[in-house]
Amino acid sequence: MTMTTPPGDADRVKLAPAAALFRSLGDPARLVIVRRLALGEARVMDLVEQLGLAQSTVSKHLACLRECGLVDSRPVGRASVFTLTQPSLIGLLAAAETVLAATGDAVALCPTYGAPGGVDE
Structure with a gap:
């Protein structure tokens, strides 16, 4: 007996990688790192100074982005230089940003995914 997957389940399976991509970008610190790397390569120290994040935070989020295949690094002396692997990001x-401009505060005010206290927090 062969089991078939209902159409809705098949769609969820097909969209699982896209959902994982969006979850990988779902942290503001990772987004700011990706946005900075869109301007060009950077060392952890550069990101710490430019973004005002702790070194441990930057390193943790770069590791996540690397595991997702979104950034890569190469050694330069004793430092590692990080770049985006997917310029399409x-x-x-x-x-x-276009979607956010069109929806106004709706996403920020979303009870599930918005900021805990709304846009003012």
Whole structure:
């Protein structure tokens, strides 16, 4: 007996990688790192100074982005220089900004995914 997957389940399976991509970008610190790397390569120290994040935070989020295949690094002396592996992320972020501009505060006020206290927090 062969089991078939209902159409809705098949769609969820097909969209699982896209959902994982969006979850990988779902942290503001990772987004700011990706946005900065869209301008060009950077060392952890550069990101710490430019973004005002703790070194441990930057390192943790770079590791996540690397595991997702979104950034890569190469050694330069004793440091590692990070780059985006997927330049199309720049277009994805631009499209997200367009959607956010069109929806106004709706996403920020969403009870499930918005900021805990709304846009003012």
